[in-house]
Each structure stands twice: as C-alpha cells, then as structure tokens.
Amino acid sequence: xxxxxxxxDLILRLVITIAFTVLVACVVWQVVSRYxxxxxSTVTDEMARFxxxxxxxxxxxxxxxxRRHLAIDLxxxxxxxxxxxxxxxxxxAAIAFFAGVVMIYGGLDLVSRTLETxxxxxxxxxxxxxxxxxxxxxxxxxxxxxxxFLVDLFREGRGPNDQQTTTVGGPLD
Numbered sequence: 001x002x003x004x005x006x007x008x009d010l011i012l013r014l015v016i017t018i019a020f021t022v023l024v025a026c027v028v029w030q031v032v033s034r035y036x037x038x039x040x041s042t043v044t045d046e047m048a049r050f051x052x053x054x055x056x057x058x059x060x061x062x063x064x065x066x067r068r069h070l071a072i073d074l075x076x077x078x079x080x081x082x083x084x085x086x087x088x089x090x091x092x093a094a095i096a097f098f099a100g101v102v103m104i105y106g107g108l109d110l111v112s113r114t115l116e117t118x119x120x121x122x123x124x125x126x127x128x129x130x131x132x133x134x135x136x137x138x139x140x141x142x143x144x145x146x147x148x149f150l151v152d153l154f155r156e157g158r159g160p161n162d163q164q165t166t167t168v169g170g171p172l173d
Contacts, residue, residue, distance in 0.1 A: 019058070020055050023048055030044045030048065050121070065142075091159065092146050092150055099140075100139065108136045114132055
C-alpha cells in the first residue's frame with residue numbers, strides 16, 4: 001500500500017506542479033497582454049480560471065494525504081486509547097462521506113449533466129465536463145487517503161491528524 005500511496009502522491013505532485021506553472025504563466029501573460037500590449041487575452045484568462053480549479057481541488061486532496069490539511073483536533077488530542085481510535089474513525093468516516101457523496105457522486109452527476117448538455121467554455125471551447133472532472137478525481141484521491149488513514153489507525157494507532165514520526169534518517173515519506 002505504501003508503494004501505491006507514493007505513486008498517488010507523485011502523480012498529484014506532478015499534475016499540481018505543472019498546472020500551477022502553467023497557471024502562473026497564464027496570469028503573467030494576461031498582465032503583459034493587458035497592460036503592455038493593450039490587448040487582453042481571453043484565452044489565458046479562462047485557462048487560468050480552470051487551472052486554478054484543478055490546483056485547488058487536487059491540492060486539497062494532496063494536502064489531506066500529507067496530513068497537512070486544516071483540522072480542529074481538539075477531540076483526538078484530549079482522548080486516549082479506544083476512545084481516541086473511535087474519534088479518529090469518526091473523523092475518517094466524515095471525510096470519506098464527504099469525498100464519496102459530495103465529490104464523487106455529486107461530481108460525477110455534474111460532469112455527466114454538463115457533458116449531456118454539451119456545455120462548452122466560451123473562449124477555449126472545451127467541454128465543461130472536462131473541467132469539472134477535477135471534482136470526482138479529487139474525491140477518489142481523498143477516499144483513497146481515507147483508506148490509508150484507516151490502515152494506519154489500526155496498524156500504528158495514528159489518526160488522520162497525527163503527523164508522521166521521525167527516525168534517525170529523517171521524516172518518513
């Protein structure tokens with residue numbers, strides 16, 4: 001499972017890095033074309049908007065997988081033993097429920113409806129379903145990370161908010 005997780009992490013990092021790089025280039029070109037060339041580019045404006053959606057959603061999934069997401073960890077911190085494990089299971093279940101129902105189920109419904117109506121973006125003429133596919137894809141990644149959290153919880157007692165332990169060689173990845 002660790003090998004699969006490293007692969008998922010690598011793919012997400014790569015896609016996020018490429019998308020963010022192109023996003024920055026689009027925004028820089030948009031500024032140059034608007035203020036220097038006096039001719040704003042509608043293509044880069046729309047592309048930057050769509051890339052921002054992808055970066056935000058995939059970045060959220062990646063951050064969850066790295067256990068660096070925003071969390072209020074009051075209950076896991078003040079509990080111990082079996083109660084702490086139960087609280088962590090509830091947290092994982094809540095994240096998995098959101099990822100499964102809202103992001104995967106709802107996202108796939110949004111994608112299919114958008115593809116059925118053949119809605120396209122104004123400037124790039126891309127099917128909007130391709131843009132919205134980021135929602136269920138991120139949900140699948142989050143659901144996978146929830147599965148790894150459950151495995152870690154029952155093997156090591158480490159909840160979704162617990163940072164990785166360190167060894168002599170440094171942090172575990």
